[in-house]
Amino acid sequence: MDRDSFSQSLFGPPGTLWIHSMLTVIIVMTMLLSIRLLLSRRKIGYFSMVVALGITLAQYMQLIGRAWAPEAGDVQTFIELTLKVLAFVMINIGIFQLYNPTRKRDSAVMILFFLLTAAACSTYWLAPYWLESSGVQTKLxxxxxxxxxxxxxxxxxxxxINPRIGQNGKYQAMLTVYFITHTLHMANLYIFDNRQPFLNLLEQIVPFVFHIILFLFIFERIIEIMQAIYTSSITDGLTKLYNRKYFHGRLTQAIQQRLPVSVIFSDIDNFKKLNDTKGHHMGDQVLKQVAQIVKEETEDTGICGRYGGEEMVVMIIDASTAPDELAERIRARVESETIVTVSMGHSKLKKGIGPDELVKQADEAMYKAKTTGKNKVVGWS
Incomplete structure (x- = not known):
């Protein structure tokens, strides 16, 4: 391939066609991800993203057609610009809605920007009446x-939008790339009159980065949703401790692996009276406070879960951690940092004991602590 042929394929219509076609593939892939999320989650944010990507797809399909007919009329230029602006507005609305419910105030702001967009679009046709200039100047x-x-x-x-969404780093990168792309476009159009082939090529290539980041943004959102679903399936919604089913599974696994397992069983003293006198809201607050203390004290030695009601359990798999000492630290912190106390029992795995029996022993030791004064730690014997 000679130099002129290479230059023509890179900077001419074939190069433009290839670049825009590849961009279209990325946009379609991102759109398919958004459609999949829309069908499974039925959230308005995904609908907004699908609409935005549909507008973007229409924009690039028009640009592909224009690659073979560079001279565009006023109507075609207006359609291209309008699609470009609408796509940007809808992408940002969609990103915002992915992480936030659309409140009345937010809806009012969105409507305001649609009205501003309409006003900005109107300037395209009103310009000839405002300007006294030649045809070339008016076109610019x-x-x-x-x-x-x-x-x-x-x-x-x-x-x-940036302060109110997740994935701030990706979003900031998207906006930065879009700013660079638009600045290149403005410089190319108003300073160099579209006569710099390299700038033309750069203006077409940089949007690749924007759409790749947008694809990764949507893909990361899928991962976030999957993680949230999995987390909600193994944790208690109020205390954020592991739920009973997951805790039992981990305890069974540890016993099968013949780890040095111990179990601590705790129960908040006089919890029913607290609910009756101060309300369930206060009871929930206390549960969360106690759960946080239990989690902090056991994060390096094992796992903890909510067994039911005001009952919490701890599985210790660190042989160097004495269950009575750990239980006492938890009891002391609960007494000093909250308005309640806890009774605690603990048991250690012995040969021939299964997970249910081990928890039962710790539960019975806790019951003994309850019936002999409360706010104490008792071991199984």
Whole structure:
């Protein structure tokens, strides 16, 4: 391939067609992910993303057609710009809705921006009446309102949306790349009059980075959802400790592996009276406080779970940790840091004992602590 042929394939219509076609593939892949999330989660944010990506797809399909007919009329240029602005607005609305419920105030702000977008679009057609200039100048100045409006949208997105979503790093990178792309476009159009082939190529390539980050953003959201589903299936919603089923499974596994297992069983003293006198809200607060103490004291030695009601259990798999000493630390902290006390029992794994029997022994030791004064630690004997 000679130099002229290579230059034509890279900077001419074939290169533009190839780049935009590859971008279209990435957009379609991102759209399929969003559709899958929409069908499974039925959340408005995914619907907004599907709409945004559909608009973006239409924009690039038009750009593919334009690669073979570079001279665009006023209507075609207006459609391209409008699709570009609408796609950006909808992508940001979708990203915001992925992490936030749409409240009335948020809906009002979105409607305001749609009205501003309509006003910005109107400047394209009103420009000839405002400007007394030649046809070439009018053609350049006509889209200026929409082009500058995109810079405003970038600034507002960073200011309003970024603090209220997850994956801030990816979102900031997306906005930065979009800013670079749009700045390249403005420089290429208004300074170099689209006569710099390298700038034209760069303007087409940089959006790859934006759409790859957007794809990774949606993919990461899928992972977040999967992690949230798994976490909710093994933890208690109130205390965030492991639930009884998961705890029992881990205890059974540890015993099968012949680890040096001990179990601590705790129960909050006079919890029913607390609920009756101070309300269930206070009871929930106390449960969370006690659970946090239990979690902090056992994070290096084993796992803890909510067994039921106000009962919490600890599995110790660290042979160097004495269960009576750990239980006493928990009891002392609960007494000093909360408005309640706990009674605790502990038992140690012996040959021939299964998980149910081990928990039962710790439970009976706790019951002995309850019936002999409460707010104490008793071992199984």
């Amino acid at each position: 100045l006509r889209p200026l309102g929409l082009e500058l409006y995109l810079f405003l949208l970038l600034f507002v997105s960073f200011l309003l």
